[in-house]
Amino acid sequence: MGEPPPSGNDSQEPREIPSALRISWGRVFLGVIAGAIIWTVLAVVTMSNSEHMRASRVRGQASLVRLDLLSLRRAVTAYSERHGAPPPTLKSVLSRESELTEVPVDRFHPAGEALRLAVEGDSWMLWSVGPDGDDDGAGVSFDVTNGVLSDGDIVLDSSLGVANRP
Numbered sequence: 001m002g003e004p005p006p007s008g009n010d011s012q013e014p015r016e017i018p019s020a021l022r023i024s025w026g027r028v029f030l031g032v033i034a035g036a037i038i039w040t041v042l043a044v045v046t047m048s049n050s051e052h053m054r055a056s057r058v059r060g061q062a063s064l065v066r067l068d069l070l071s072l073r074r075a076v077t078a079y080s081e082r083h084g085a086p087p088p089t090l091k092s093v094l095s096r097e098s099e100l101t102e103v104p105v106d107r108f109h110p111a112g113e114a115l116r117l118a119v120e121g122d123s124w125m126l127w128s129v130g131p132d133g134d135d136d137g138a139g140v141s142f143d144v145t146n147g148v149l150s151d152g153d154i155v156l157d158s159s160l161g162v163a164n165r166p
Contacts, residue, residue, distance in 0.1 A: 058131050058148040061107045065128045068104035068115060069156040072126050075100050076117070076158075086124040086158070090117045108133055108154075128154040 075093040080086045087093050090103040103114040106128045118125045118138060129135045130142040130153045142152035 055148045059144070062131065062142070062144070062148075062154060065107050065115075065154050066156075068107075069126050069128065069154065071100065072104065072115060072117075073156055073158075076124060076126070080122075080124075086119045086122065087117070088119065090114060109135075122158075124158045126156040130154050 072090065072093070075095075076087060076090075079093045094100050094102065105112050106115050108131055109129050110133045116127050116129075116135070116138070118127075125138050127138040130151075131149050132142075132151050134151070136151070136153050138153050138155045140152040142154050143150060
């Protein structure tokens with residue numbers, strides 16, 4: 001019994017890979033670099049868009065808080081005219097005449113507490129804790145030009161109106 005016949009590959013020389021199919025490590029490297037650059041650009045654009053969306057959301061909430069403060073201002077003014085003095089609490093202004101059935105919630109307060117009222121003599125002040133969520137006792141007014149999460153409260157004063165509009 002003889003040996004098996006030689007296979008076809010043993011007798012032939014290795015074939016050369018066509019140049020179009022050869023791996024060019026330079027091209028692979030450039031592809032990896034280009035992919036990394038594209039991912040970086042997409043990440044930056046996504047982060048910047050989310051910051052813009054966050055800023056827009058805060059500005060929208062601040063506008064709604066100002067509208068709530070203006071509604072309360074109308075009710076506090078009406079109460080003051082009827083009783084000759086500002087109300088002792090915000091619950092005092094709730095009536096059919098004021099069209100308020102409950103004290104508006106402070107949209108920025110972390111625990112969802114109501115907007116605030118301070119009375120001194122015939123003067124009064126309404127405020128929200130503002131986008132930073134800290135109650136500064138209306139001592140620091142929120143200024144949107146310092147950034148949407150800057151320190152300060154959104155304040156409405158009996159003599160000044162709404163402070164620091166966006």
